[in-house]
Amino acid sequence: MANRFILNETSYFGAGARENLVPELTGRGLKKVMFVTDKVLLECGVATKVTAELDKAGIAYEIYSDVKANPTVANVQTGVAKFKEMGADSLVAVGGGSVMDTAKAVGIIIANPGFADVVSLEGVADTKNKSIPLIALPTTSGTAAEVTINYVITDEANKKKMVCVDPKDIPVVAIVDSDLMMGMPKGLCASTGMDALTHAIEGYITKGAWELSDMVELRAIELIAGSLYDSVQGDPKARETMALAQYIAGMGFSNVGLGIVHSMAHPLGAFYDTPHGVANALLLPYVMEYNAESPAKPKYKAIAKAMGVQGTENMTDEEGVKAAVEAVRKLSLSINIPQKLHEINVKEEDLKDLSVAAFNDVCTGGNPRETNSDEILEIYTLPAWDRSGSHNIISIVRYISYKYNSRFFIKSII
Secondary structure, eight states, X not given: OOOOOOOOSEEEESTTGGGGHHHHHHHTTOOEEEEXXXXXXXXXXXXXXXXXXXXHHTOEEEEEOOOOSSOBHHHHHHHHHHHHHHTOSEEEEEESHHHHHHHHHHHHHHHOGGGTTSGGGTBTOOOOSOOSOEEEEESSSSOOTTTOSEEEEEEGGGTEEEEEEOGGGSOSEEEEOGGGGTTOOHHHHHHHHHHHHHHHHHHHHSTTOXXXXXXXXXXXXXXXXXXXXXXXTTOHHHHHHHHHHHHHHHHHHHHHOOOHHHHHHHHHHHHHOOXXXXXXXXXXXXXXXXXXXXXXXXXXXXXXXXXXXXOGGGOOHHHHHHHXXXXXXXXXXXXXXXXXXXXXXXXXXXXXXHHHHHHTSGGGGGOSSOOOHHHHHHHHHTTOOOTTSOOOHHHXXXXXXXXXXXXXXXXHHO
C-alpha cells in the first residue's frame, strides 16, 4: 500500500513573512478577500498587522470575526452567508485553530454547496471540489491547522465535536509569521505548545506512522522540548522555534493520524468549551502510559531522547516508557498546565457520556492500542481527583479490576 503525504502548495516561515500575502493573492489573480479572524485579535492589533498589508496594496476585503473558541455549525453557516453576500473569491484566515477551522469549513461548503448543513462534513466526506483558495496565517504555536487536512467543528445540538478530514480543505498557502505570535499570553502559549507536543507524540506512535512521518515528528518533539518553556516566558527566538515546530508536527500527523488523546479531548471541548490545547495537555501523560502496552512501546525511548533525557540508548523499553512520560509531565508542570479534571470543571456524572463520545471519535481508529469506551472511562478516571485532592476509592478499585497498566496506575496515585 502506498503512503500519501499532502502539504501546502507554498509555505513561508519567519518574522515578517506576512509580506508575502499580497504577492500570493495577486499572483493567483485573487481580488476580493473574506478576512476571517476573531474579535480579540482585532482588538489587540494582531489581525490589523495583516490587514495593513492588504490596505497598502489596495486589495478589497471584508472582515468576518463571528468565530468563537471551539467554533460551531452556526459560526460556519454565518461565514458562508457572509462570503456569498460580499462576492468574495478567496479566504485569508488569521488566528488560531478555531479561526482556521472555520475558514476551512466555509471554503469547502462554498465549493461544495451540498454540504451546507455542515454536519454532513463529519469524518471523510465525499466532497468533489477543492476549497475556495485559502491562505492561512497562524497566531498560535500549536494547532498547525495551516498545514493539515483536518478541521473540527462543534455540533452544539448534539454536544459533539465533529472531526472533518478532507484533502481538499488544505490551505494553498501557509504563512507562519512568528511576529503574529508574540502577543500570546503565557497560558495560551503553554496550552497551544502542549497541543503541538501532543500532535507530535501521537503522530509518532499512531498506527499509520511510517519512516517519513517518524522523521518529522521526532524533530518536532525535539524542537518543542527545547523551546516551549522559554517561549512561554516570552523569548522571541523560542517563539519563532515553536512556530516552526508546530508546523513540522502538523506535517506528520495530518498525513498519518492521531489517537485517543485527541478523541478524549474533543468531548471536553464539546461539553464544557474546554480549550483544546488544555484538554490535550492534561490527558497526554495518562494516555501515553495506557498506550505503552502496544506495538508502539519500543518507540518511547526515542521520545524520551527527543525530550532531552540522557542515557536512553541503555534503557529497556519499560525504562523508556517511564522516562518519556516523566519528561512530558515535567515539561507540563513547568508551564503550569492543569493536571486534574476538576481544575477544568469536568463533572463526574458526565464521564460515561464523555467516554462513549471519545470512543466514537474519528481519531480513535489511529490509536496504537485497541480500546473501548470502558477503558477510556478508566483513563478519564485517572486524573479525576476530587477537590480535596483524594481519589474516589470506587474508581481506584474499578480501575485495578481492568488489570491493565496497573504498575503505572499505582505510581500515579501515591
